[in-house]
Amino acid sequence: MQTNPHSKLGKGMMIAGWTIALLVLTSIFARFESSQNNPNQQLEVSHAPSGEIQVFLKRNRYGHYVLSGKINQKDVTFLVDTGATNVSVPEAIADQLGMTRQGQGYVHTANGRAKVYYSTIQQLTIGDIELYDIPANINPHMDDEEVLLGMSALKHVEFTQQGNTLILKTSS
Structure with missing residues (x-):
């Protein structure tokens, strides 16, 4: 056939x-x-005539605020974590960003005590908000692709939650 x-x-x-x-x-x-x-890949930003900058973040389907931003002018994904004292960067991401280790210490996390390396972020950008010289931890125990945006950065902005929106506000 x-x-x-x-x-x-x-x-x-x-x-x-x-x-x-x-x-x-x-x-x-x-x-x-x-x-x-990450519903905040394109951030909604407003500028007031007084110089105030507002960034509006939408909550994701898991109830977290995940957003795109920059560390030292390189793209990263942040997870807002008001329970973290410092910005916490997974070691693999810190190596990609060229972050330097400035000593070591221990932190208490939800998973217990962890050894971290201290560092400083020269520039952290969220939309049009730019923060400088932010204390950070390099965490070799984090396997995530997200940087925890802790209070060492958040203390420089006012933040309020309205429904499913978190508003970060600063003046320039």
Whole structure:
């Protein structure tokens, strides 16, 4: 029995079509999932004539405030953590950012006591809010892709929550 060459071509085209469709759907789903975890990839910012800057953060579906920002002019993802004394940077991210270690110590976390390295962030940017010389910890025990935005940064801004929105406010 001979097989029709057009039949093989048709099957190949159908397989290729389904493969492309699955890749496109996977890409769309990945973007959707990312926006669900970090709804603040494009921050809403307002400037008052008095020089006050406000950044509006939306809560994600897990109830957290996750946002895109910068450390030393390099993109990072922050997780707002008012229970953290300092900004806490996972070691892998700190190495990518070129952060220097300035001694070591221990901190108490939700997972218990952890050894960290002290550091300073020269510039931390949230929307149009820029903060300088912010104390930070480099944490070798964090595997996350998110930097914990602790009180060493948050104490420089006023923050209020209204419904599912957290408003960070400072004057320039």
